[in-house]
Amino acid sequence: MTINEIAKLAGVSRATISRYLNDGYVSQDKRDKIKQIIEETGYTPSSYAQTLRSKKTNYIGVIIPKIDSDSIGRMVSGITSVLSKKNYQILLASTNNNASEELKYLRLFKENHVDGIILLGTIFTKEHIKTLASYQVPIVILGQNVKGYSCIYSDDYHAALSLGRKLSKTSTNPAMITVTSEDVAVGLNRRKGFIDAFKENGKTIHKKNIKEVAFSFDAAYEACKELISNDKTIDAIMCATDTIAAGAIKYLRETKLKVPEDIEVTGFGDSKLSLVSYPSITTVHFFYEDAGIKAASLVLDKINKKEKTSPNLGIQLEYNLVERESTKKLD
């Protein structure tokens, strides 16, 4: 079914059909006739031909490091809710934590002429910046604060700071299980927050008590084992994510160490895990779904007023401290 066949059936020119579909500048009787024909045939215009002419795809490219993650799932959920309402399609690309894949998809999106891109990244190399700079389509970065770009990010530093302040009141020999500092948001900023919080109270986190692991439950379990084996006096473990905290707690439970009586543990992200875990995990709530919503809205805004000069604003999201059972209550 093409516009030509519809035109023939309706006894008008294809230009009229096109007008019916777009401007609407068509007489009532032709309009009725066309409507009927279209309904009968179930005709839908070819979006590819439309794109070829109008340069508008209604695609938004979304790049994520992996899909089976609580926080990412919630962000994508926010993105889809906004975009589907506005009749945009999502082109999803998952890199499986492989930074070079990110660049590949960035290029692929270029070929597909997406109207906009949402990049949910972890590590930003110079090459990233270079590739991004060569783009003309609106880009929003989610979860990291990269200067020169529109970003939606959470206040990881202060969130970690407030978590750290709480622990610093009770802990004298704290430890930390974190991720690579190349991940500025999760690795670097949270780490800094923890360290500074203890510094405020004149306490320090020993270098040897800081373990760097992958984003995984099992890796955290092993890291916790190493920490405890090396130093039995550790009385608090700050973890860069809830998953890591859950892995640590699993090990502690197995060795009969009591949480929080013997060791306090904190997570990050307020995932379902942190609620279900026993003891439930003290953590920080980030409004991930809201972040996804904001990112999608922002990218649509940029598309619509397509001034390339539209300011690249950064939006920092709120956070809430969520106190649960894995830390000691202070009167």
Added chain:
Amino acid sequence: MTINEIAKLAGVSRATISRYLNDGYVSQDKRDKIKQIIEETGYTPSSYAQTLRSKKTNYIGVIIPKIDSDSIGRMVSGITSVLSKKNYQILLASTNNNASEELKYLRLFKENHVDGIILLGTIFTKEHIKTLASYQVPIVILGQNVKGYSCIYSDDYHAALSLGRKLSKTSTNPAMITVTSEDVAVGLNRRKGFIDAFKENGKTIHKKNIKEVAFSFDAAYEACKELISNDKTIDAIMCATDTIAAGAIKYLRETKLKVPEDIEVTGFGDSKLSLVSYPSITTVHFFYEDAGIKAASLVLDKINKKEKTSPNLGIQLEYNLVERESTKKLD
């Protein structure tokens, strides 16, 4: 940058460029020249124009009920891993558990001329079947067994049966928290398996001890409260998902009922939740990522040998019983 400009720069006709990009029927010297020009300019062909001509989009439409779910995340993860390797793009549509949205996206995919569709559905209405029947592109259904279609599904009935058999040895007054039977895989089949297992041992699950809830932690918590309030002698609760089991356990813990000593609990799906929960949850492992991989491979197979008559095969996946702390150990 279009093929015409490249042709001009390279001093050849655009047909030669096209051949360079496709068949490769080009002399060595022109080939070198073209290669150089393309690299200099960073030209990439318009996939829309290509599609308009060749009718091949390299898009696979993926419809899911929601993205922030452990099992779905794992399936999508499997899908992306296969598709990205084969240079297919994923058009992702999330329905937020709204069946009518599914039909909308099915139509949208038609407009976008996806090469294939993977439908990760929950409830199949007559309308679904009707809409699907009008499609010419390969479709693979993931997670449900719908006759007449290629499906990748897990053996929910027998998995529930083996879970039920285990419980039926120790429990005399079992209960169940499940979801709507309209969801054949999760609601109906698992329910049947549980019931039949007890029947084998001459025991029955009382109707009043069967609660139907949404796929949510909180709903499960409430349902468990109702069950226990109505009948203090319940000694086992079979749950249709791990999330539901986790919600139930949370309530039980709050009321000081011991799991598994006072009440045994089972989940379904072997999500991270089931491992992290305390007590950890006896459940069934499904190879979700593998299912995603199989679905993606199958849809690609169908696309390549595009005989419409390709048989619609159903692939039933294996499962493993995973015994953890939420059920009693038998000698």
Added chain:
DNA sequence: TTGTATGCGTTATCAT
């Protein structure tokens, strides 16, 4: 091996 010409399904410009 290469170029010419045509068409894919639209939209937009121009007459009428």
Added chain:
DNA sequence: ATGATAACGCATACAA
């Protein structure tokens, strides 16, 4: 208000 007609960027049959 409507209809020719050209153009979007590409692939391919055909001719050379």
